Amino acid sequence: MMDARVMRIIKRFVLTVALMLGCMASFGLPSTQAQDVEISGPLAGAPAVMHLRVYREGRFQVKPAVAMTLQDEFDRAILFGGELNYNIFDFLGVGVWGAYAGIHITTGLTDEVEDKGLSNDRNILSLPDRRLFDDQIGEIQWIAAPQAVFTPLRGKLGIFEELFVDTDFFVFAGVAIVGVEERADVNKIPTCDELTEVCRQSQRERTSRVAIAPTFGVGLSLYFAEFMAMTIEWRGLPFAWNTSGTDESGDPRGDFPDDQIDSDDHLFKFNHLVSLGFAFYLPLDATISHTEN
Amino acid sequence: MSLGSRNNLEKRNLKRQQIVLGVGLIAFFSFVDEAFAQDMSFEIDEAESAEAQAGAKEGQEGKAKASAKTEVGGDVLSDLAGAEEKEETVVAEREHHKLVTEEIYAVQRIYALRYLRFELAPSIALTMNDQYISHNAPAVALNFWVTNVLAVGANFLWYQGFENQSDLTFHVGRSTRLGVPITEYQLGAHLNFTYVPIYGKFQMFNEYIFQWDSYLVGGVGLMRTRPYPVVDPNRNFDFGFRVAFNVGIGIRVFITRYLTAFLELRDYMYLERLENLAIALDDERTNPDTWLAEDATLTHNVAAHVGMTIFLPFDFDYRYPK
Known part of the structure; x- marks a missing residue:
């Protein structure tokens, strides 16, 4: 095993190299920055691109999409929905994104708990019956998110120097209203003092609530036509909920079970999902910029 | 090349022939009278004004062409031979223009080369x-x-x-x-x-x-x-x-x-x-x-x-x- 001294030396070396590279990049290097070339003559003051297709400004965007949650602990949700936007400018639009979780798939960890989980006096409230663990896990049911979409970058990409596609990169942010279904509140005493049918029944009882969370993300649009684009986007929506339906915290002595399943067991989780959509633009024709030149 | 641009080229060649003919006649008659060519200053203004005047004189060129026909038309055989030569010149010019009017693409250089770095x-x-x-x-x-x-x-x-x-x-x-x-x-x-x-x-x-x-x-x-x-x-x-x-x-x-x-x-x-x-x-x-x-x-x-x-x-x- 490598001793701590060697580890410290390696760590110090890595940090020093990183620092040196940062300094080298910042100082004393030739400044060949093509973006800063000052142009004189007839091109002075001209825009970077002329006669480009204005895909978004003044157009509505209707985008059916399918999304899937990522890094799920116990339940993976596949959501079907879409987005409706109006683009005030080419770089800014407002709209609403919404989706319903039509399919839920349990993770490998849920299957493992169902197969091998153990219950005793200490954890009987968290796991009354391992075979019913699937019934107690939390699920995202639906999401609605009014949001603003900012498109700072647009361009095109070439694939194998053959296929060229107009592309844009966008970021978005808004407020997500999330419909969550979790295990219903229950006290260990008297419901699960011992393993009875009443205790088992508490595993199946569900409650729904609405969670409010910030939402943000990034995406890429690939335009196949003036009226249609394929979009791939990543979305984060962090909020606290009880994903496992277990008793995790709430005790005044600290983060320790308090023998109750309630809102104290909502643990913060950075939920995120990836979605694939096809955006349709209305009106169907895009305008062309700088046509007066 | 499109049909429209080919017609334009022929018109331009015809105009050029007329101008050359007109200038030739003027030169001929100037040798007979006095030499005024020493007055040229070779300034840019002169070239530009000459171009402007050329446009204004286009109407007069038709008349000059008509008069040239009457004055040069003494030797019919040589006229015919000269016409053939002109035809060959026109064809050669067309070929030349076909070569130089190819479409040329301006391609931006790759911003950063990675090769051998x-x-x-x-x-x-x-x-x-x-x-x-x-x-x-x-x-x-x-x-x-x-x-x-x-x-x-x-x-x-x-x-x-x-x-x-x-x-x-x-x-x-x-x-x-x-x-x-x-x-x-x-x-x-x-x-x-x-x-x-x-x-x-x-x-x-x-x-x-x-x-x-x-x-x-x-x-x-x-x-x-x-x-x-x-x-x-x-x-x-x-x-x-x-x-x-x-x-x-x-x-x-x-x-x-x-x-x-x-x-x-x-x-x-x-x-x-x-x-x-x-x-x-x-x-x-x-x-x-x-x-x-x-x-x-x-x-x-x-x-x-x-x-x-x-x-x-x-x-x-x-x-x-x-």
């Missing part, structure tokens, strides 16, 4: 697929670009001290009495090829232009790992080397011709013998041969690399055709 790429690697433990690591890669789209290189990651266990492992253990076997990484060193099939450029607010490319990366290397003692805390594992394969995709944005920012998603795959979930009894409990699971498990560590690259040398030369 080294690329030094420090980055931070963040685990994307493991809820139980994050194998975060500082990393550095060195590539040499054999062509403008293909590079060979190596990267090195140091994990130990930067990993984070999530609360999930603890919560699952406490609530369900299940131990989740997890693995600690120390380092990784990999050889890889990089290929750039996709490139493009972005403009920001119609003001700035960023060049970028997307690349595929893959290779083979070694990882040094060991299991965490989750099932039996009395077990003490040593690090061992595992052969690992890696494959990934990334995007690189050029900030200058030698400095880029990049984001890469790479899956490091290797076979790991996890901790044995069963604890042997009596003296066998301290026997290291009973600590590991019998079968190896294919383990994926999907890491997002975020970092900068520096191309060396900083400058490069474009190669032009003659």
Whole structure:
């Protein structure tokens, strides 16, 4: 095993190299920055691109999409929905994104708990019956998110120097209203003092609530036509909920079970999902910029 | 060439013939009278005004043409021979114009050439697929670009001290009495090829232009790992080397011709013998041969690399055709 001294030396070396590279990049290097070339003559003051297709400004965007949650602990949700936007400018639009979780798939960890989980006096409230663990896990049911979409970058990409596609990169942010279904509140005493049918029944009882969370993300649009684009986007929506339906915290002595399943067991989780959509633009024709030149 | 532009060319040739004929007649008569040509000043203004006057005189040229016909038409045979020569000249001119009026494309040079340059790429690697433990690591890669789209290189990651266990492992253990076997990484060193099939450029607010490319990366290397003692805390594992394969995709944005920012998603795959979930009894409990699971498990560590690259040398030369 490598001793701590060697580890410290390696760590110090890595940090020093990183620092040196940062300094080298910042100082004393030739400044060949093509973006800063000052142009004189007839091109002075001209825009970077002329006669480009204005895909978004003044157009509505209707985008059916399918999304899937990522890094799920116990339940993976596949959501079907879409987005409706109006683009005030080419770089800014407002709209609403919404989706319903039509399919839920349990993770490998849920299957493992169902197969091998153990219950005793200490954890009987968290796991009354391992075979019913699937019934107690939390699920995202639906999401609605009014949001603003900012498109700072647009361009095109070439694939194998053959296929060229107009592309844009966008970021978005808004407020997500999330419909969550979790295990219903229950006290260990008297419901699960011992393993009875009443205790088992508490595993199946569900409650729904609405969670409010910030939402943000990034995406890429690939335009196949003036009226249609394929979009791939990543979305984060962090909020606290009880994903496992277990008793995790709430005790005044600290983060320790308090023998109750309630809102104290909502643990913060950075939920995120990836979605694939096809955006349709209305009106169907895009305008062309700088046509007066 | 379109039919319309061909007609225009013929008209222009006809006009030129008329002008040459007119000028020839004027020159002929000037020799007869007096030489006024010494008055020319060869100034730009004169050339421009001459062009302007040429347009104004177009109407008069028709009359000159008519009069020229009457005055030159004495020798019919030579006139006919001269006409044939003119026809040949016109055809030659047409051929000449066909050659020089080809479409010419102005193509922007590639912003930054990678060919025969080294690329030094420090980055931070963040685990994307493991809820139980994050194998975060500082990393550095060195590539040499054999062509403008293909590079060979190596990267090195140091994990130990930067990993984070999530609360999930603890919560699952406490609530369900299940131990989740997890693995600690120390380092990784990999050889890889990089290929750039996709490139493009972005403009920001119609003001700035960023060049970028997307690349595929893959290779083979070694990882040094060991299991965490989750099932039996009395077990003490040593690090061992595992052969690992890696494959990934990334995007690189050029900030200058030698400095880029990049984001890469790479899956490091290797076979790991996890901790044995069963604890042997009596003296066998301290026997290291009973600590590991019998079968190896294919383990994926999907890491997002975020970092900068520096191309060396900083400058490069474009190669032009003659």
